[in-house]
Amino acid sequence: MSVPHTALAERVAAQRTDLPEVYGGIDFAAVPYRFTVDPAAPSALPARRGDRAAYLADTALVDLLRTATLLGDVTADRVAALSSSYRVSELVTMVAQVCRDGLDAHPDTPAPVAALIREMERLPDWIDRDLVERGAAVARLSAGLLAPFITRGAFIATFTNSYAALPMTITGALSGTRAAHRVNETTAFFAVTTLPGALDRYGPGFQAAAMVRLMHSMVRYNALHRSTRWDPAVYGIPVPQSDQLPAGLIGPYLTSLRALRSGRTEFTSGERAMVEFSRYRCFLLGLPEELVPSTPQGIVDMFHGRAATLRHGFDDDCLRLVRSTMDAYLRPGDGPFDRAADAVERSYSKVAFTQAFCDGDRAIARRMGVDLTFADYARVAVTAPFLAGRVLVVGLAARRRRLRPLVDRYLVRQVRHRLDVYGIPKYTSDVAEYAH
Template identity: 60%
Template sequence: MTTHYPTLAQRVRSQRELQPDLYGDMDFDKRPYRLATEPDAPSALPRWVAAREPLLADERITELISTATMLGDTVADPLAALTAVHSVTELIAMVRLACREGVGAVTDAPPELVAFIAAMEATPEWVDADLVRAGARQARIDAALLAPFVTRGAFIATFTNTYAALPMALTGALSGRRAARRVNETASFFAVTTLPGALDRYGPGFEAAAMVRLMHSMVRYNALRRTDRWDPGIYGMPVPQVDQMPAGMINLYLLAIRARRQGRTEFDEIERSVVEFGRYRCFLLGLPEELLPTTAAGIIEVFHARAALLRDGFDDATCGELVRSTMDAYLRPGRTRFDRIADAVEKSWSRAAFILAFCNGNRKSARAMGVTIGATDIARIAATAPFVLGRFLAVRAVDRRLPGLRWAIDRYTTRLAEHRLVTYGNAEYLTDARQYSTAG
C-alpha cells in the first residue's frame, strides 16, 4: 500500500500500460528479493556508515526506496524499445539530431522520440537557472582538477553489489577495452555537463544526458528481452532509478556529510548552487524529484536508506570481474612514456579514493572486493599530492576568496576540462545486445 508517494507509485504501475510487451510480466506490487526489508538481513549499508534500524522503522523512506527500486524510465524505455524496428545506429542518430536541431529536424520522428525530448525540455518549476550556472562553475573545478584522479574509484563502487552490478555484467563490459570505454564515457559525461551553457536546451551536456539516458534504457530493454539471466523476482527492475541516484548525487552526498561533520544543518550559498546543479542534471537523466532532496539531512537519508534496503551480495564472477577489469583498464589515449606514467598515477589515486570512501580505509575489505594498494601506490600519491591536491585546493580557495579573479579561474578550468574531454575520447554511449551474456 502506498501512503507517502502515491504519484511515484502510479508512475511505476504505468510502466506496464506504456510497455506491455516489455513489462507486462512484471509484478510491480511484489518486492524483489534484492530489497532487504528483514531486520536481520545483511545489507549494503556498513555499520560504520550508519545504523540500519531507524531507516527500516521509517515507513516513508522505506516506501520511497521500495517504490523507486521498480522504476525504470517511462519515456526513454519506449524509445529504446524501438530497436526492435530501428537499428541502434539509426535511433542514436535521431536522438542526436533532435538534441542539436530540435525534433522538427527529424524526418518522420517517432512519437516516442517526441515524448522523450519533450520530457527533457519540461524544466521543473523548482529549477533555479542562475543557481545551476553557479553550481556548474563549482563543479567544473572538480571536473578539471580532481575528478580525473578519482573517477575510476567511484565507478568501481557501483560494482560491489551483485544486485546492482548485474546489468553492467550482462552488457559484456568485462573486457579491458569495453571497461575503459565505460569509465571514459562516465568521466566525459560528468565533465561535459559542467562546461558553460552545457545544460542549456541545445548544449552538449543536454545531448550527453539524453544519450546516457537512452543507453540505460537500452540496457534495461536488452536485459529483459535479450538474455535469460534477468529474474525480476530476484533483481526487480534493471537499472532502476534508485541505482542511478548514487552516481548522480555522490558529490552532493559528500557535501552533506561535510556539512554535518561541521555541525551545520544548512548548505552555504556555494554548496546550494552545487546541489541545484546536481539535481537539475539528475532530472535530465530521468530521476524523479522524490529522489532528489534539497537538504543535507535529506540527501544523507536517501543515500543511507538505499543502501540499507539493498541486500548485501558480492559474487566474484560478476562483481569481482567488473572490479578487476575496471581497475586494470588502460584509460589513456596513447602509449607514450607520459601516458603510461599518468595511467599508473591515476590508478594509485583511484585505489586510495575507493578504499577511503567506500571501505573506511580498511584494506582487507577492499582486497576482498579486488582492490589492493601497495607501497608503490602510496609513493606515487605522496609524490603527486602537492600537484593534485595542492592545485585543487589553491584554485578553489582563490575562487571563493577573490571574486575578482573568478573570470581567470573560469577560463583556466574550462580550458582544462575541455582538454580532459579530448583525453577521454569521443563518448559513444552504446550498448551492443550481441555481446550480452545469456548464461544462466
C-alpha cells in the same frame, strides 16, 4: 511542488499497461529479493555510515525506496523498444539530430523520440534554473582538477553489490578493453555537463543526458527480453531509478556530509548552486523529484536509506567488474608521461577504494580485487601535495571577484582537455556483445 509517494507508486504500477512490450512480465505488486527491511539480513550500508535500524524505522523513506526500486523510465524505454524496428545506431542518430536541430527541423521523428525530448525540455517547478549555471561553475573545479583521480571510484562503488551490478555484467560493458571505453565515456558525460551553457536546451550536456538516458533504457530493454540471467523476482527491473541516484548525487552527498559534520543544516550559497546543478542533471536523466532532495540531511538520508534497504551481495561477477575496472588503461597514449599518469591515477583509486569500502584493510581489498601495494602509497604521498595544493589555490582564487573570470577560463580549458583525453562517447548498446 512535491509529488506524493502514492503518485509515484501509481507510476510504477502503470508501467505494465503503459509499456507492456517492456514491462508486461513484471509483477509490480511483488517486492524483489534485492530489497530488504529484514534487520537480520546484511545490507549495503556499512555500520560506520549510519544506524540501519533508524533508517528502516523511517516508513516514509522505506516506502519511497521500495517504489523507486521498481521505477524505470517509460518515456525513454519507449524509444528503446523501437530497437525491434530500428538499429540502435539509427536511434542514436535520431536523438542526436533532434537535440542538435530541434524537433521542428525533423518532422518525421518517431513519436517516442519526440516525447523524450519534449519531456526533457520542460523545466520542472522544483528546479531553480537560475542556480544551475552557477553550480556548473562550482562543479568545474572538481571536473577539471580532480576527475582523473575519482573516475574509477565512481564505477567501483556500483560494482560492490551483485544486485546493482548485474546489468553491467550482462552487457559485458566492462570486460577487456571495453572497460576503459565505458569508464571514459561516463567521465566524459559528467565533465561535459559542467561546461558553460552545456545544460541549455541546445547545449552538449543536454544531448549527452538524452543519450545516457537512452542507453540506460536499452540496457533495461535487452536485459528483460534477451538475458537468461535476469530474474525479476530477485532483481526487480534493470537500472531502476534508485540505482541511478548515487552517481547523480555523489558530489552533493559528499558536500552534505561535510556540512552536517561541521554542524550546519543548510548549504552555503555556493554549495546550494552546485546541488541544484546536480539535481537538474538528474532530472534530465529521468530521476523524479522524490529521489533528489535539496537539503544536506535529506541527501544523506536518501543515500544511506537506499544502502540500508539494498541486500548485501558480492559475487564473482562483482570481482571481475572491480578487477577489469581497476586494470583498465584510461590514457590516450602509451608514452612515458601517459604511463606515469595512469599509474598515479590508479594508485589514488586503490587507496580510495580501500578506505571507502574496506575500512583501510588491505586484505579485504585484495579479496575484492584491489591489490594495494607500497608503491601505490608512495605515488600518492609524492603527488598529493601538488594535487591538493593546486585545488586549494584555484579554489581560493575563485572566491576573489577579480580573479574569478580568469580562474573559470582556466578550469574550462582543463575540462576541455579532460574531454580530449576521455574521447567522445559513442553511446552504443549492442546486444550482440552482451555476455548473456
